[in-house]
Every structure is written in structure tokens, then in C-alpha cells.
Amino acid sequence: MTAALSMDMALALAGLAVAFALGSAILSLLAGRVPAVLRLVATPLLGLGGLAALGAGLTALVLGGSVQATLPLGLPWLPWHVRLDPLAGFFLSVIGVVTCAVGLYGPAYVRGFEHGKDSLVALGGFSGLFLTGMLMVVLADDAFLFMVAWELMSLSSYFLVAFHHEQAANRRAAFLYLLMAHVGGLMILLGYGVLAGFGGGFAFDQLRAAELPAVWAGVAFALAFIGFGMKAGLVPLHAWLPEAHPVAPSHISALMSGVMLKVAVYGFVRVVFDLIGQFHWQMGVAVLGVGSLSALMGVLYALMQTDLKRLLAYSSVENLGIVFIGLGLSLLFLSAGFQSLGALAFVAALYHALNHAVFKGLLFLGAGAILHSTHERDLDQMGGLLRRKPWTGLFFLVGVLSISALPPFNGFVSEWLTFQAALQAWQLESGVLRSLIPIASAVLALTGALVAVTFVKVYGIAFLGQARSRHVRRARPGPWGMQAGQGLLAILCLVLGVLPTGVIGLMDTIPLGILGTGLPQAGARGWLWLTPVSPQTASYSGPLVVVLLAGIGLVAFWGLNRLWTRGAPVRWVRRSDAWDCGFAPPSARMQYTATSFSQPIRRVFGLLFLIDESVSPQEDGQLRHRLKIGDRAWGLLYLPVAHAVESAAKRVVRLQSGNVRVYLGWTLATLVGLLWIIT
């Protein structure tokens, strides 16, 4: 009874979150008149919405039950159903965490727009609607509400991408985004259609109960995979993502990359694991293959970028690839009947989704802080920011270490779990699957190592060394609100990395609810040890690793600087010019740039990129180096499709004679044709 009561409270809290988000959107209408409304009321309301969503999500996770409600909205015979279960609760928490940080960070960031000519009403209004859409997608319990919320999310984020619409490139990115979002939405709709055809209704309960023949299950899976994969930016459907995400204002980029992609993951999990509910190894192989490809291509393209936000967007493609590798492993294990291994891979994938939301949010907020104080996105103009923005530098470093999957931060834990799941491949019957999974884990290992290269490049070029341009040299630490937003996420990176056992204990209710199996072994030895399969197979102790690392480090530092001082009270260091093998004192222009840093990798993996490089002498005797790296997906997939659509359109255009009676004739023919088909 109490549990049911509390679940009701959780649902009410989720409703409150939606109300906050809508309220933020509505109050933003005032911002046209009083610009400060956006900063003082609307953006903090977003953060409050996030906090409420976090509370609702955590409650649902702890209690592990589910609660349904019917809203008096929608069409008369099709009321909207909402439901809160642990899976929805988990994704509510993901949305909530990042939105909280954005709520802290946003006010200071939007202040920069108050004196510009950009529309504050549009920024605040669509941000609120965007959050509303995401929350409703997660809460929806029927296909109808799901699609309405999905489109709300897509459309409002379209306007946010198009926010700086003065530049043609941004308008193009926004159009591409809208196009892809709609093709994806169509696929999802068709997928629901297939399910509803067998289930006899659009409520998720009916879809879940549908008895699908294997072929139709495959069709529904393929449609859902394409639709949600498009939104999640999986290769080869990713090309819109690095165009669209970077051009939105930075705190919105954090929401788009950190959270909206997770909503796509949610949709995929809900439809494939929950609604379709049957698992075939072909599905697993498809997801595993696409995930591996996305991970590798995403990180290689990220490595080639010099625009910081674009780089982060490509890196989102890579991380979603890792999430889908986990989901693919889970499907493979489930199809072979290994429930608990399936649950392990499933939890690893969700854990990585959570981690990616946290560290990618953090990195986008950091990029925004740099943009805010230097108006610079080009890495080759940055340098030395650590000494000018120490807090942002520290938090960004935490993000870099987390995303590079280094212990003891959170990215490492989810990658470790994915490896542990992959290493159980020996239990599978089929020898071919047994040999495919190690190859996928090889790709994952290569990806992890390349991510480290990418982010060493980012941090080394942007925050270390010397400033490469004048405005970067004059950068100042940002306002405290922006730093607090980043700090919150940085602390979470550490907590999620050090206390994985507790987090997995919380997440245990998700696979219990959907797959019927949890991870009983994960916390078998107490909170100190993470033992996902069994203590004999593998164990990791985040807290002890941190304690040992920090303890030995501090002892070494103290010993060398305070204890063994050779007479002086404290040993200091002496400052002098850099040595650099005895050459002249280095200038900022002699440093490696982002382009030169990634040159060896560009050479090793050259075939995968479209490289357009030229060196041409100028009139003044200097050489000019030009380098452009294109995405092969454009030439291989997008342009052919675009040409095909265009030529089809050219044929259809003949129908347009301009004479109204001819149009009426076509209408008549269509009507007759349709009636003939129906009978």
C-alpha cells in the first residue's frame, strides 16, 4: 500500500516536472518585453523541472513498481496513457541530472544573449517545450502520446538548432535535422503500426501482448532500429548530427547530445526489449555490427575535427555506438537463452548511456564556457586556458578522463562492464557468434584507445600550452553559476565511477521488470566490490582504487616536498624558461596544433576519410596549407539518396500543369483508385 502510494507520488512528481517545463516555456513569452525573465525565471524553472524529474525517476527506481494513469487529454476515444516504471524512471533521472546542471549553468549563459538581436522568446519557449517533449516521451504509455511527444521534441529542437539562423550553414543544418527527424519519425510510426496490427490497439499494454510471427517481429525491429538509430546518430545515418548539435546554444547542445540521444535509446529499448519482447540472434548481430561501426567511425571522425563542439558531437556518435554494442550483446545473449548475461550487457549499456549523459553534458558546458568568454570554437586558436579558467579547466579534465574510460572515473566502469559481458561469449553455443563477439570487443578496445587520443588532443591544445590568439589570451573565469553547473556534473562523474555497486543496485529493478532477471551477483560482496558475474570471474573495487591512488600520491608528494627537504622547511620549484633542447624560447606559433596532433592517425587511417589537402605558395612567398576532411557517409549514402529523390521529383513535376481541371482529374482518379482498393 505504501509502495503504491509512493509510486503515485513519483508520478505526481513527474507531472510536476512537466508542469515546470511547460511553465518555463509559457513564462518565456514575457521575455520579449523583460529580457531578464529568461535569466531569472525561465531557465531556473528548467532546472527545477530537472530536479523534479530526478526525484520522480529515483523514486521509481528505488521502489521498482510501476504506476499507470490516464490523462483527460488527446482525442475523445483515444485518451493519453502515462506510465512510470523503473525503465522510464531511469531515463527520467538521466534527463533530470543534466537538466539540473543546465538550470544552474543556463542563467549566466543566456545573459550573453540579452543584448543581442536573437529572439529570447524563441530560446526560452522552445527550450521549455523541448524538455516537455522529452519528459513526455519517457512517460508515454501508448503509441499515440509517444509520437506526439516525439514530434514535439523534434520540432522544438529544430527551432533551437536554427536559433542562430543568420548564417546559411546553420539554416542548412537545421533543415537537414528536420528532414532526418521526420524520416526517423515515420519509421517509428510504421513500427508501431506493425505492432498495433497484431495487438489490436495503440496502448503499450496491447502492443506488449501482441503475438508476432518471427518475420513481422523482424520487420518491426528493423523499422524501430532505423527510426531510433537515425535519432541516435548511428553510422551510416549519423551525418546530420555533427551538423546540427554544435550550432545550437551550448547549454542546449548539452541537452541534445547528453539527453535527447538517450531518449532515442529509451525508445529503442522500450520497443525492442519491452514491446516486441522476442529476441533473435540476427537482431543481435545487426545491432552489434552497427554499434561497432558507429563507435569506430565516430571516434575517428571526432579525432579529425578542429571545431570543439563538432568534435564533441562526433564523439556522441561514438558513445552511442558503445551503448548499442552493449544492447547488441544483450540481444545475442537473450536470444541464446542466457538471461542473466543478457541482463548484464543490458545494464552495461544503460550505465554507459547514463555516463555519457553526464560527461558529455559536462564537456558541452565546458565548451560553452570557452565560447562564452572567448567567442572561439576553433581548437587551433585556443591554448593555455587552464591558467585562465582554472575551474573550468579542472572540470573539463574530469570530463576528459571520464570519456576516455580511465579508472577511477565513470566511463571506465561502463566499458569494463561491457567487456565483462563480451568475455562471457565462450558460453554461447554457436561458434560463429563466439568469434564475432571478440571482434566487436576488439573494435571497442580500439575505440577506447582512440578516444583517449582525441581528448588528449582537445585538452592539450585548448587548455595546455600557450594561447594561440589574442582573445583567448584575455579569457576570464566565467560566472559562478556556470562553474557550479559543470562542477555538479564533474562530481557525478567521480561518484558514478567510484561507487558503481550502489548505482547498479539501484538499476537492478530495470532488467528485473523487463527481462525478469536482475544482477544478483553484482553486489554479492558488499558495496566495496563490483562483481558482475561472480566474484571468481571478475571483481573491481572503485573505492579501493581511489583510496590507493590518492593515498600513495599524497604520501609521495608529501615525502618529496615536505619531509625530505635537505634542510629547507619546504622544497619549492624554481621557474625558468622552457629548455626545448636548447633552442630559442618557444613561441606560441611553434606549438603543435590540433591538425598536426592528429596527422599520424590521419595517415594511418587515411582511407576512411575524404581528405582534400593542398599546399599552395602565396604571392608574399609564404605557403598556405589547406585541409578539408569530409565524411564518407555523404558520398556513399546521402548524396545518392538526395539525387534519387530529386530525379523522382523531376518526373513528378510533369503532373503540375497549372491547370486546375487537370488537378481535379488527378483527384478523381485517386479517389476512384482508393475506393477500388478498399472494396
Added chain:
Amino acid sequence: MDHYLTALGWGVAILQALLYAALAPLLVGWVRKVKARLQNRRGASVLQPYRDLYKLLAKEARVAHTASPLFRAAPYVVFVATWMAAATVPLLAVDLPIAAVADIIVLVGLLALARVFLALAGMDVGTAFGGMGASREMLIGALAEPAMLMAVFTLTMTAHSTNLSSVIDHHLTDGFVLRPSYLFALGGLVLVTIAETGRIPVDNPSTHLELTMIHEAMLLEYSGRHLALMEWAAQIKLLLYGTLIANVFLPWGIGQGFGPAALGIGLVVVLAKLAALGVALAVGETVLAKMRLFRAPAFLNLALLLSLLGLLSHVILEVGA
């Protein structure tokens, strides 16, 4: 797991960690000595690395004006991460509690942590050489790390555990078995070791010739105690890889209990194995010439191929249902 979480176990683990720190310079000194004799030189004493470390630790540290706090923190991070990674590899005995704290994937992660900080420190002062070294080190690391993980996965899939102690235990109970997968994994791991510890033909540990440096280029700006920590970490890393090869592929002789006799025998046997490996390394470095940088990817691709074939031959030849 519980049975070895004992005070005695922790004591042996600490002893072993201290041994790693203490023996690492000796191995480097030994390799240098053998190499010198092979080249008809007398060479410095085997104890020379200890003297170098002591001298550096006592000297004043100089830091460039343009360096950030990260530059001063990095040596401690690199040293501690490498040392801790080493401590998880069984040196004298198996079933140490440290193996439960960090398994072999964590070991690879800790080494990656050290590498990232090393590269960041190289880029911090803003010199051309530092950036160059960092870029090359990360390239080699990016190709070596997956090869290492693949080689390690071959072992762990055989033993059904990622815990290094369990892997070695599994071997000892199986007795002598010829496994094709182990052969490939060993080959892959040897190549990775050469690349990761900066030995010829990938890098030359004794060069300061500007354009060929990788590891040394990142340390150019360091001096005094900072340099000592960085050098020490590199020495520990060599010992770590040596022990990994010696004790995982040829585990015989390692102590299976914590009695003084078992530990003593374990120490003597592992020292003999490491001395032999050191001779092999010295011979290899004497007969080979350093490669161009862009031959290194081919070298590491070979490592990756070997490791991948190891995994495949494990799946195909050894577990066939």
C-alpha cells in the same frame, strides 16, 4: 575471494608492491649491462640506475614559466598509476587481495591513465617537441592498447576469469598444455611490450636525437624529483610487462602460499625468468635498428593481428563444441 582477503595477504601484497619499486631499476641496469657487453663495451654498473634516481631525487626541480599546475601534478599521477598497475601483477605469489581490487582490464586502464597524463604533461609547456612526443606516444598507445587487450582476452577466455591470479591458477592446475592461442597471444604481447616500453625498434630509450624521440620528447622539460618519478615509472612499466610475460605464460615456480619458502622460491624463480627476458631484450635491441615512425603502425598491426588470431584460434581450435 574472501579466503584471501586476509591481513597476511595484504602484507604480502605490500611487500610485492615494494619489490616492484625496488627491482625496477635493477632490470633496466641489467639490460643496459648486457647490451653493453654485446656491443663490446664494459658498460656502467648494474646499480647505475639507482644512483641516477637518487641524484635526481636530491636535485632541485626547475619548471618552465609557461607550465601549469598539471605539469607538476603529472609525475605523481604517472608514477602512482604505473606502480599500482604493477602491484596487481603477481610477482611472488598468487591469490593476493590486490588482484580482487583491480583485474587485468583495470591494469590496462591504469596504464592508459598514466599515458594520458604523460602526454598531457608533454603538451603543457607549449614546446614543439612536447607536442610531437605526445602525438606519437598517443598514436602508438592507441594501436598497442587494443592489441594488449586482445592478447589478454585470449588468456581470460581460457581461464574464464579476468582476475590475473585466477588465470595463473588455471594454468598451474592444467599442467603443460600446448595452446595455439597462447602462442599468438604471447607474440602479440611481446610486440606490445616493445612498443609500450619504448624499446628499439619502435623508440630508442637512450636517444635525445630530436626527430626520432617519442618518450624522451615528453620528458624534455622535466628535471629533479619530477624527472626521477617519470623515469622510475618507466622502469616499473618495463618490469611490469616482463613479469606479465614471465608469470602468465610460464607460471611455474610462482608461490601458491604465503609461507617464506614459497615466497623465497617465487622470488628466485621470477628473478631468473626476468634475467633471461632481459638478455633476450638486449639481444633484440642490439641486432635490430630503429624503424621509421610510420613503420610502427605496421609493427603494431602485426601485434593486433597476432592477438586477434589468438582469440580466433582459441574459439576455433580449443573450445569447439
Added chain:
Amino acid sequence: MSLTLLPLLQQGVLVLAAIVLFLSFVLLAQTRVLSAIHAFAWQGALVAAVTTVVAATGHSHHLYFSAALTLGLKALLIPWMLHRLARRLELDRHTESLQSPTLVTMAAVALVIFSYWLVLPMIQEELTFTRNIVAISLAVVLIGLLMMVFRAQAVAQVLGFMSMENGLFLAAVSATGGMPLVVELGVAFDVLVAMVLFGVFFLQIRESIDSLDVDRLNRLSETRGDGQ
């Protein structure tokens, strides 16, 4: 089948077979003609070693003879002839790079998995040992063919062909305990004759088109008669 249950000699066969497979990969990726010939010679020697071990386990004496034959022919004679040919044609410092070595290697890995998948239906318990060797042999054959597809240089093509023959021989020896001696002699003779013919052929095409690149030999095509 657990590896630990096999006798040591059979474990040895597995190890040798695995190295034969590895040498196929080396052959595939090797850019220098002379190194490729050396790799091929080692592959032949290993096949001979496998034959010896099988002979020792099965006590079939005629296998010792075919082991010696293989060693003499594949590891010594043919490599020596190729070596001499390469010198005469001044190919010793010649290198030929693959278009995209990574992709070709990945294709070879895929072929290995594919051959493993092909032999999976052979499920008789006592055959599992054989089955895995057959998978390896099949992979060696397919990789040899892959090499002939991707390498344009005539000597490399011959090496691919010969390594296919190695794969077949490996399958025959390990799966059925060797072919009848007459067949083996016949095959060995065929291979030798083929080698001699190849040698003559090399000299001829070298004289007529001044290159050993088989991509130049497109004259037979009906559609693109001007293939040069």
C-alpha cells in the same frame, strides 16, 4: 572438446596448424617478394612438420615419406626456384603495396570465421579434432585465393596458388591420415611441373610486356580489347 584432454602430439598438430594459418596472413600482407617467398617456405616446412607428427601419432609409415617429399619440394626446391627466378627478373628489391592492407586482412579474418561456420555441421564427437583442422585448412585455401585476387604481381599469384595447395594437403593429411602414396606423388609432380611452367611463363610475359603485373594482361577481354 577440451584441449586439455588431447594427447600432447595432437595439441602439437593444432599449434602447427595455427601457425600455418598465421603464415597465410603473413603471405597476404607481405609486400616484399623475397620475404614472401621465405614465408611460403616456412609454411611448407610447417606442413611437413604436421605430416610428421600425424605420422608419429597414427603409425602410418608412408606419411613419413610424404613429409619428406613436402619438405623437399615445398620448403626447399620451389622456394629456391622462385628465389632464383626473382633474382633473374631483378625483383629482389621490388615491393608491391596492397591497396588497403587493413581491409584485405579483415576480409581474411572474415574468411576464417566463414570456413569455421562451414565445418560446424560436422558434429560427430570423434571428429571434432579433425573438424577444427579442416576449418583451418579451408581458411588457408580461401586466403590463398584471396591473395591471388588482390595481388597483381605474378610471383605473388604463384605463391597464393601454392599456399592453396598447402591448405589442401594439410586437410588431406590431418583429416584422412593422408592420401594414397600414388596420388601424393602425382600431385607433387604436378606442382613441380606447374612451377617450371610458371617460370617459363614469367620470362615470357616479362619479355613481351616488360612487367609482371597481371593487371596488364587484359587482352582477352571482349569488351575492353585495349586493356593495356
